[in-house]
Amino acid sequence: MSEPILELTGLTKVYPGGLRALDNVDLTINKGEIFALLGPNGAGKTTLIGAVCGMVTPSSGTIRAFGHDLARDWRQARKRIGLVPQELATDMFEPVRRAVAFSRGLFGLPPNPERIEEILRSLSLWDKRDERIMALSGGMKRRVLIAKALAHDPDLLFLDEPTAGVDVELRKGMWQLIDEMRGRGVTVILTTHYIEEAEEMADRVGVIRNGRLLMVDEKAKMMARLGRTEAHIALAEPMAAIPPALAHFPIEIEQDGLGLCYRGGDGTGKGKQEVAALTKALTGAGIDYVGIDVRESSLEDIFVSVLGENDVPQQTKVEREAV
Ligand SMILES: Nc1ncnc2c1ncn2[C@@H]1O[C@H](COP(=O)(O)OP(=O)(O)OP(=O)(O)O)[C@@H](O)[C@H]1O
Numbered sequence: 197m198s199e200p201i202l203e204l205t206g207l208t209k210v211y212p213g214g215l216r217a218l219d220n221v222d223l224t225i226n227k228g229e230i231f232a233l234l235g236p237n238g239a240g241k242t243t244l245i246g247a248v249c250g251m252v253t254p255s256s257g258t259i260r261a262f263g264h265d266l267a268r269d270w271r272q273a274r275k276r277i278g279l280v281p282q283e284l285a286t287d288m289f290e291p292v293r294r295a296v297a298f299s300r301g302l303f304g305l306p307p308n309p310e311r312i313e314e315i316l317r318s319l320s321l322w323d324k325r326d327e328r329i330m331a332l333s334g335g336m337k338r339r340v341l342i343a344k345a346l347a348h349d350p351d352l353l354f355l356d357e358p359t360a361g362v363d364v365e366l367r368k369g370m371w372q373l374i375d376e377m378r379g380r381g382v383t384v385i386l387t388t389h390y391i392e393e394a395e396e397m398a399d400r401v402g403v404i405r406n407g408r409l410l411m412v413d414e415k416a417k418m419m420a421r422l423g424r425t426e427a428h429i430a431l432a433e434p435m436a437a438i439p440p441a442l443a444h445f446p447i448e449i450e451q452d453g454l455g456l457c458y459r460g461g462d463g464t465g466k467g468k469q470e471v472a473a474l475t476k477a478l479t480g481a482g483i484d485y486v487g488i489d490v491r492e493s494s495l496e497d498i499f500v501s502v503l504g505e506n507d508v509p510q511q512t513k514v515e516r517e518a519v
Contacts, residue, residue, distance in 0.1 A: 207257035232398035278350030425467020
């Protein structure tokens, strides 16, 4: 049974100067889910997080968290929310353990050295507990950010671009960590530029652009609804027209008759089965082929179709190769 723990209704933020960073956003997040908010630069992701975490005052709309209306009962709700920001703003001169313990104290909780130790150990930070944050590597600094956000044991955790610019190993480590949090019943909302990350981690995905939430769905359903299979079959002999025996397949002739292109399926693997049936039908019709290239569309292809080519948030090729 899904239990809503965060409900945004008509959430709108217009910054002084008139920029509409959030435009009438309706969104419900359920307990225990991992929700990925995906959008290009400037889409409004950080503004949305800021509105829930109390750093941005909404222009209109309501936010309910854990049943509390944030406008009236902010403190009650905020206690149960953790935020991992994109960058560490303060604390650089502090030793790790003290900074994390201090974060807990900010929420009015009594000191709990055992719990702090547990958190630091789970993030492989225990060995670094007495080091100044500034002396840590970028990846370790990010772990400190997470430790600080977990120090008051939140039930809802926001991660703003948790793996931007980190190497593959650390990214995988982060994913594992997020998965562990889910195991402990923490609800996670993460923003990301990395489609791969949403594909790997999220139960549901929301696509945001220009402050508007364009699409929200379970990842699997999104793939099933918008996914496609594309196959290119290289023929041994040129084909002038599609023979009647193949007419029921969604195919067209390409490469001046030397190829057939299949586009069909629905992102659930159905397309692959149909391509297999097509190859049998080709053989049955005495048509020889010399190669097949089959491709299932990814979440990335889906975003190209939803957002348009130029707006799709993704790692650039250079970034992808560098990590
Ligand atoms: N304090 C501010 N005053 C005026 N405009 C702002 C302010 N903060 C953000 N904006 C603008 O609001 C829009 C949304 O910004 P936001 O940071 O929420 O986007 P984002 O999706 O988090 O982007 P990114 O992926 O680059 O972090 C942008 O056009 C940004 O320039």
